[in-house]
Amino acid sequence: MIRFGLRLTLRGGREAATRLVMTAVAVALGVGLLLIMLAGINALNAQNGRTAWLNSGQNGPSQPGRVAPSADPLWWVLTTDQYGTRSIDRVDLAATGPRSPVPPGIPHLPGPGEYYASPALTKLLRTTPAAQLGDRFPGHRIGTIGPAALPAPNSLIIVIGHPARELAKAPGAGQVTSIQTGTGGNASVGFDTTTIEIIIAVGALALLFPVLIFVSTATRLAAARREQRFAAIRLTGATPRQVSVISTVESSLSALAGVAAGFGLYLLLHPLLLAAPSFTGQPFAPGDLSLRLADVLVVAIGVPVAAAVAARIAMRRVQITPLGVARRVTPPAPRAWRVIPLLAGLAELGYFAWAGPPKSSNGQVLVYFLGFLLTLAGVVIAGPWLTMAGSRILAARTSRPAALIAGRRLGDNPRAAFRSVSGLIVALFVTSVAVGITTTILADHGAPTNRAGVGDVLAESFIVNETASGQPISAVAAVRSQVLARLLSIRGVRQVAVIHISPGGATAPRQDESSLPGLVSCAQLARIPALGRCRAGAAVAAITVYLGQAGPHSAQAPVLPAASVSPQRLQRLPVETVLVGTNGSAAAINAAWTELEVAFPYLGPPSPVSGTPSQDVYGELQRLSEVVIVASLVIAGCSLAVSVASGLTDRKRPFSLLRLAGAPLGLLRRVVALESAAPLAVIALLSAGTGFLASQLFLSSELSETLRPPGIAYYVIVFGGLAASLGVIAATFPLLDRITGPEAARNE
Amino acid sequence: MTEEGRATAAGHGPGGCRLEARDLVRSYGQTPALRGASVSVAAGEILAVMGPSGSGKSTLLHCLAGILTPDSGQVWFDGQRIDAMGENERSALRRDRFGFVFQFGQLVPELTAEENVALPLLLGGTRRAQALTAARGWFGQLGLDGLEQRRSGELSGGQAQRVALARGLVAGPEILFADEPTGSLDSLTGEQVMNLLVAAVHEHGTTVILVTHEARVAAYADREIIVRDGLVTSLSANWAGS
Numbered sequence: 004m005i006r007f008g009l010r011l012t013l014r015g016g017r018e019a020a021t022r023l024v025m026t027a028v029a030v031a032l033g034v035g036l037l038l039i040m041l042a043g044i045n046a047l048n049a050q051n052g053r054t055a056w057l058n059s060g061q062n063g064p065s066q067p068g069r070v071a072p073s074a075d076p077l078w079w080v081l082t083t084d085q086y087g088t089r090s091i092d093r094v095d096l097a098a099t100g101p102r103s104p105v106p107p108g109i110p111h112l113p114g115p116g117e118y119y120a121s122p123a124l125t126k127l128l129r130t131t132p133a134a135q136l137g138d139r140f141p142g143h144r145i146g147t148i149g150p151a152a153l154p155a156p157n158s159l160i161i162v163i164g165h166p167a168r169e170l171a172k173a174p175g176a177g178q179v180t181s182i183q184t185g186t187g188g189n190a191s192v193g194f195d196t197t198t199i200e201i202i203i204a205v206g207a208l209a210l211l212f213p214v215l216i217f218v219s220t221a222t223r224l225a226a227a228r229r230e231q232r233f234a235a236i237r238l239t240g241a242t243p244r245q246v247s248v249i250s251t252v253e254s255s256l257s258a259l260a261g262v263a264a265g266f267g268l269y270l271l272l273h274p275l276l277l278a279a280p281s282f283t284g285q286p287f288a289p290g291d292l293s294l295r296l297a298d299v300l301v302v303a304i305g306v307p308v309a310a311a312v313a314a315r316i317a318m319r320r321v322q323i324t325p326l327g328v329a330r331r332v333t334p335p336a337p338r339a340w341r342v343i344p345l346l347a348g349l350a351e352l353g354y355f356a357w358a359g360p361p362k363s364s365n366g367q368v369l370v371y372f373l374g375f376l377l378t379l380a381g382v383v384i385a386g387p388w389l390t391m392a393g394s395r396i397l398a399a400r401t402s403r404p405a406a407l408i409a410g411r412r413l414g415d416n417p418r419a420a421f422r423s424v425s426g427l428i429v430a431l432f433v434t435s436v437a438v439g440i441t442t443t444i445l446a447d448h449g450a451p452t453n454r455a456g457v458g459d460v461l462a463e464s465f466i467v468n469e470t471a472s473g474q475p476i477s478a479v480a481a482v483r484s485q486v487l488a489r490l491l492s493i494r495g496v497r498q499v500a501v502i503h504i505s506p507g508g509a510t511a512p513r514q515d516e517s518s519l520p521g522l523v524s525c526a527q528l529a530r531i532p533a534l535g536r537c538r539a540g541a542a543v544a545a546i547t548v549y550l551g552q553a554g555p556h557s558a559q560a561p562v563l564p565a566a567s568v569s570p571q572r573l574q575r576l577p578v579e580t581v582l583v584g585t586n587g588s589a590a591a592i593n594a595a596w597t598e599l600e601v602a603f604p605y606l607g608p609p610s611p612v613s614g615t616p617s618q619d620v621y622g623e624l625q626r627l628s629e630v631v632i633v634a635s636l637v638i639a640g641c642s643l644a645v646s647v648a649s650g651l652t653d654r655k656r657p658f659s660l661l662r663l664a665g666a667p668l669g670l671l672r673r674v675v676a677l678e679s680a681a682p683l684a685v686i687a688l689l690s691a692g693t694g695f696l697a698s699q700l701f702l703s704s705e706l707s708e709t710l711r712p713p714g715i716a717y718y719v720i721v722f723g724g725l726a727a728s729l730g731v732i733a734a735t736f737p738l739l740d741r742i743t744g745p746e747a748a749r750n751e
Numbered sequence: 752m753t754e755e756g757r758a759t760a761a762g763h764g765p766g767g768c769r770l771e772a773r774d775l776v777r778s779y780g781q782t783p784a785l786r787g788a789s790v791s792v793a794a795g796e797i798l799a800v801m802g803p804s805g806s807g808k809s810t811l812l813h814c815l816a817g818i819l820t821p822d823s824g825q826v827w828f829d830g831q832r833i834d835a836m837g838e839n840e841r842s843a844l845r846r847d848r849f850g851f852v853f854q855f856g857q858l859v860p861e862l863t864a865e866e867n868v869a870l871p872l873l874l875g876g877t878r879r880a881q882a883l884t885a886a887r888g889w890f891g892q893l894g895l896d897g898l899e900q901r902r903s904g905e906l907s908g909g910q911a912q913r914v915a916l917a918r919g920l921v922a923g924p925e926i927l928f929a930d931e932p933t934g935s936l937d938s939l940t941g942e943q944v945m946n947l948l949v950a951a952v953h954e955h956g957t958t959v960i961l962v963t964h965e966a967r968v969a970a971y972a973d974r975e976i977i978v979r980d981g982l983v984t985s986l987s988a989n990w991a992g993s
Contacts, residue, residue, distance in 0.1 A: 402879035404870055411861035660857040663818050664919075665846025666874055667839070 008252030022229065023257050029645050030261020033214040034306055035268030036638055039276065040210050041298045042269075043630075046291040052184075053288075054154040056106045057081060057092055059183045075100025076178035077112070078170040084608045085596070086136055087589055091124065091159040093140075095605070096179075097167040104182045106162060108152025113164030116142035121153055121160040135593035139600040139608075141165075155285035173605030213426030213635050217642035218258075218306070219313060220423065220649065229253075251314045258310030262303055269294075337388040337417055345381025345693070348374055352700035360705050371701055378697045379432050382690050383425055389689065390682045391417035397681070404666070405673035412678055423646035424683040426639030427728060428690045434632040434720060435694025435713075443702055443711040459587035460531060463599045463609040464580045482578050486602045490583055493598060495591025498530030498584045502546060503576035505566070520547040521579040522566050531584035534612070541565035543573050582612070629720070636724040644731040647679055651739055659743040671743060672736050679732045687725060769794040769958050770926060775814050775824035777807075784810040785821065786981035792926075797952065797959040799972035804964065807981040809930055812962045816849055816928045817841035829925075846874055850924030850957070852948075854934040857915050858903035864914045865890070865899040871922040889917035893947050909940035913947060920951055926958040933968055945971045 012023055059079060077096050084091035098112045105112055109119045118140055120128060125147055128137050140161055148160055170176055233246045241249075276292055352374040360367050391414055398410030413420045421428075482501055490499045502521035523546045525537035537544040544563035568576075583599065585591040592611075599609045651658070658671055699710040771791040777784050784807045792798045802808040813819040814826060817833045818841075826833040829848075833841060845851070850871075858867045868886035873879065890896055893913045903911055912932060919927055932948065933941030949971050952959050961972055969975045976983050 400879075402873060402877075402882070404873040407866060407870075407873065407879075408859055408861060411859075411863075411866070415861050654860075657857060657859050660851075660853055661859065661870075662842075663813075663816075663845070663853075664851040664857075664871070665842050665844070665849065666870075667842050667846075670874065 005248060005252055008249040009256065011249060012253045012256050023253075023260070025645070025648075026254075026257035027260035027264060029220070029641065030218055030258050030306065030310070031264035031268055032641055033218045033638065034262050034265025034302060035272065036210065036634060037214055037302060038265065038269040038294060038298070039272065040634070041302070042273075042276075042292045042294055045293060045295060045298070046287050049291040050154050050285065050287060053107075053150075053152060055183045056108075056152055057094065057160075059104075059106070059179045059181070075102040076180045077103045078165070078167055078173075078176050079179040080170065080173055080176045080605070082175075082607045084139065084600075085611075086127065086131075086159070086593060089159055091161065093608075094160075094162045095165055095170060095173070095176075096162065097165040097170040099167050099178075104179065106152060106182050107184075108149035109146060109162060113142075113145060113162060115164050115166045115169075117145045118142050118161055118163040119146050119148050120144055120162075121148045121158050123157045124159040124161055127159065131593075135590060135597055137597075139597045141604070150288060153288070156288055157286060170605070175607065176605075210631060210635055210638070212429045213638040213642060216422060216426040217638050217645070218310070220642050220646045247315060251311045254314035255307050255311045258307040262306050265306075266299075266303075337391050339388060341388040342381070342385045344377055345385045348376075348378030348381045349693070349696060349700070351377060352697055352704070356700040356704040367705065371705065374701070375436060375697055378693060379429065382428060382432055382686075382693055386421040386425060386428060386682075386686055387417040389686060390421045393681070393685055394420070403673075405670050405677055408674045409677035409681065412674075413682060420678065420682055421686065423643055423650075423679060424639075424686060424728075426642045427636065427683065427724065428686050430632055430635030430639055430724070431687055431690045431721065432694045433635070434717070435691045436698050437632070438713045438717045439695050439698030439710055440702060442713050442717070443698070443708055444706070459585045459592070460534065460612040461583045461585070461592065461595055461599065461609045462580050462612050463583075463603055463606070465578055465603070465606060481574075482581055489602070490581075490595060490598055493591060493594045495586040495588045496583055496595055497586060498527060500524070500527035500531055500534075500582040500584070501578055502580040502582065503573055504579045505545065506568070506576060520545070522546070522568055522573055522576065523563075523582075524570055524573060526570075528563075531582060533584075534582065535561045535563040537563055538565050542570050543568045583609075629716070632720055632724075636720070636727065640724070640727050640731050643679060643683075643728055644734065647675060647732055647735045648738055650678070651675065651735060651742060655742045658739070662743045668740060668743070671739055675735065675739060676729075676732055680729060683725070683728060687721075691721065769796070769828070770815060770960070771827045772811070772815055772821075773825050773827075775811065775821040775826070777810055777814060777819060777821045783981055785814065785824075787824070788978065788981060788983045789824075790815070790976055790983055792958055792960060794958055795956050796974060797949065797961060797972040799969035799975035800960060800962045800978060801964060801966070801969050801975055802978035806978045808962050808964075808978040810981075811978055811983075812928055812930055812960060815960060816851070816926075817844055846871065847922070848925045850919035850922065850927040852912070852915050852919040852927065852929040852932045854931040855908070855911075858906075858911055858918075860903050863900050863902060864895065864906065864910075867903070867914055868917045868921050871918060875922060886917070886921055889921055892951065893917050894943075907940075908936050909944060912936060912940075912944050916944065916948055916951070920955065920957065923955065924957060926960065927952060929959060929961045931963055932961070933963070933965070938967070941965075941968065 012019060058081075076099055078099065080095040082093045082095070084093045094106070096106075096112065097115070103112060113119055120140075125144065128140075128144070131137065140163055142163065148162065150156070153160065229250075233250065236246055236249065237243070273292070277287070277289075351370070355361070355370055355374070361370055394410045394413030394417065398407055398414055401407050401410060487499050487501075490496055500523055502523050505520065505522050522543055525541050525544055528534065528537060528544065528546070535544070535546055541563075543566045545566045546563050581599070583595045585595055596609055662668065662671060695710060702708045702710055769792050771789075773789045775785045775788045786807075788807065788811055790798075790800075790811065800808045800811060810819065814821050814824075814834070817826070817828075817836065820834050820841075824834070828844070833844065836844070851857075858864075859870070862870070865883055865886045868889055869877075869879075869882035872882035872885055877885070887899060890899055893916060895910060895913055895917070898906065898910060898914070901910075903914075906914065912935075916932070919929070927948075929948070933944055936944060945968055948959070951957075959972075961968070963969050978984070
């Protein structure tokens with residue numbers, strides 16, 4: 004019977020060949036995308052794995068992904084420096100003995116006055132004036148950091164050696180007994196374990212679901228015609244089991260062909276993917292974007308097996324008798340309980356928005372991930388019921404034949420109708436959640452201010468701790484006049500202002516690490532007007548400086564309240580921050596940056612008061628989500644095309660006879676468009692709305708923030724995806740024209 | 752005045768008939784289906800088109816109904832040349848003035864029986880309530896009472912064919928084209944359908960062109976023609992059917 008099945012599939016005429024090719028193409032696209040996704044995950048893991056060592060100071064000795072602890076710990080300070088818009092990962096370290104652990108990529112630890120630099124940084128140091136970059140790094144270069152320690156070939160990394168006694172006193176210095184080798188625990192560079200797991204889970208969900216829908220739709224291609232043929236085989240005496248074997252052989256064969264073609268597609272696209280910009284924002288190293296043996300085996304074996312199982316299950320749903328095909332069970336109409344999971348998901352997120360997030364970070368991840376998952380599953384589960392409800396209303400009220408036919412068809416089998424668009428719906432939900440959250444976070448933490456001049460100011464903060472009452476403790480009692488003179492001598496530096504710690508909390512309370520409330524001399528502030536201006540006659544004012552991109556930057560510089568501290572007393576107060584106002588030129592900013600690092604070693608790099616956002620985790624998440632979204636939309640679009648074409652083939656006869664009886668082709672086109680576009684548009688709106696609602700609940704619960712409207716990119720992707728879907732539906736119209744023409748009716 | 756002009760002025764084809772075809776030639780690739788077939792039908796007449804399988808009778812019906820255009824020859828209906836019309840015009844003609852009953856599979860499976868019957872009216876722009884009311888009127892007439900809400904899958908072959916007949920007649924067509932309307936039915940059911948068809952068309956004065964290969968069915972017609980090898984080879988009056 005297997006040989007007979009093979010013969011029927013391979014030599015079963017044009018229709019069987021078309022079905023085989025179509026199904027194989029669908030499976031090939033699915034498999035190709037699946038392989039690209041797996042390679043992408045491997046690349047992400049590989050890149051993040053090479054980042055792990057930088058986070059060695061982030062976790063305790065018992066964290067996972069660590070080698071055996073050494074008896075001679077390293078003093079370790081990791082800071083993120085900046086040159087222009089590029090980040091430099093700087094590791095200052097000092098060995099405490101001969102057995103101190105050595106980070107990857109270097110043969111041994113650098114001694115005091117020595118450093119290793121990555122190839123890209125070495126090149127940058129060679130081509131940049133020392134006053135703008137090289138002077139930040141004490142000592143001389145003794146070698147290059149190898150590829151094992153570089154997340155990307157163009158990573159800017161430096162490992163600087165120091166005397167242990169000196170570095171031990173540096174604020175933020177920690178002891179490292181072993182180098183982190185895995186992506187376990189927290190991370191200040193790259194993604195931490197939880198983030199990686201969430202990215203993989205969400206990415207897999209957003210991509211695999213449309214792929215599965217696509218493959219499932221493809222295997223059902225022209226199911227009605229196929230079942231009629233099986234009925235004819237039954238008429239000749241075949242048993243149901245034998246027909247089932249034939250069906251399984253047919254599905255497995257097309258899946259095997261599809262898997263082979265899918266691997267071919269992957270190999271074809273691989274060079275293009277390597278050449279394309281990386282979705283993590285950093286180029287991959289050679290070999291990162293590759294498949295493991297396990298990936299290959301799972302896909303090569305799993306997909307045909309899954310296709311065979313799906314075929315067996317599908318055959319159990321129909322009763323193929325010698326006299327024809329009968330549905331064994333008329334699918335019962337979806338019930339209203341289907342909206343419960345959706346409501347439950349939103350209720351869970353709503354509860355935590357009202358009650359606040361769980362205390363532990365693991366609890367938060369669990370709660371929010373489950374909430375989103377439940378809401379997403381809820382949209383998928385509720386979809387058929389909503390489709391049915393909407394289509395019944397449409398069919399009961401319309402006087403238009405196209406709407407009547409489409410409404411009845413949707414109402415007849417809402418599950419099938421929803422299935423054809425569910426891939427897009429999932430992609431849209433994930434898009435809305437990802438974009439909603441990242442847009443809001445980036446808007447609140449990453450958007451440069453629109454106040455002119457603020458981006459040209461650097462701030463070096465000296466706060467290393469705070470008292471029990473919240474009073475900041477500074478590492479610097481006073482800034483030497485030589486330092487101020489050197490800073491002012493830099494071409495392009497306009498003014499240097501020193502902010503002092505306010506005695507007794509005279510200014511606004513400190514909100515977080517990014518806000519620096521203190522006192523400033525009005526004479527100094529006068530030449531950095533972007534930060535604020537004093538009231539007339541005031542000598543000292545209270546000021547709050549927000550570092551980086553944080554804080555409320557209004558377009559207008561604020562008028563600062565006068566402080567009841569004399570200028571003489573101000574000079575005796577501990578220094579909190581030094582502000583350097585520049586003319587905004589890259590040379591001035593880089594030179595001032597370098598001078599601040601040289602003048603205040605071990606206190607970490609300065610921060611721009613506001614400026615161009617640097618690469619950060621949210622930006623990477625946003626890029627990742629965009630990649631996932633576009634891929635999901637492509638797969639879902641393919642799925643929709645196959646589904647629409649399949650539905651047309653199954654209704655070839657009534658449609659062609661309707662057309663013969665004078666129904667215009669436009670009517671049939673409207674039927675096809677309505678059947679797909681109506682649930683797509685309605686459920687897409689619901690999906691996007693639910694996605695944003697879930698995001699809002701998460702944001703208000705976890706970050707106490709309000710959802711920001713998404714940027715133009717979101718609308719481009721969503722409306723582009725929907726337009727592409729409508730295009731896909733329209734692309735089936737020539738098929739409709741062909742299969743319902745007079746010739747088709749005559750040959751029936 | 753030319754022959755065509757006179758025919759148009761008279762509102763009939765060149766021969767003064769309701770529908771007339773002259774010297775129709777139609778091929779499918781290299782295979783000729785019609786090789787100069789001519790036929791005419793008078794108003795209110797029931798014409799049976801008979802012939803063996805592959806003789807070209809369905810192609811003749813499709814050409815007469817404006818479904819296919821002949822390679823050469825003319826088809827006249829009510830003073831208009833159908834074969835010279837564009838696809839949209841022919842579609843409108845079929846929708847507004849013709850009715851159709853086929854052998855099987857013509858009901859839209861998603862629609863209820865009454866919606867299927869109402870479909871031609873809805874296509875013509877009739878409001879839903881009116882269309883359904885008109886459709887329901889046919890159910891009693893064709894012995895389909897109580898089946899209004901059934902789908903095609905829930906109807907027997909005879910019931911489905913009667914629903915199709917109602918659909919073919921609901922818009923009051925001037926000509927009903929029936930292609931093997933009883934071909935998929937047993938003889939008793941076929942007889943019932945034919946009796947209903949004949950009664951209905953007589954009541955409404957509808958012209959019928961009936962393609963069949965069964966003499967029993969052809970006997971219901973006023974007249975029958977035989978198509979053989981793409982030519983109309985014989986004409987006869989069928990007194991039994993009149």
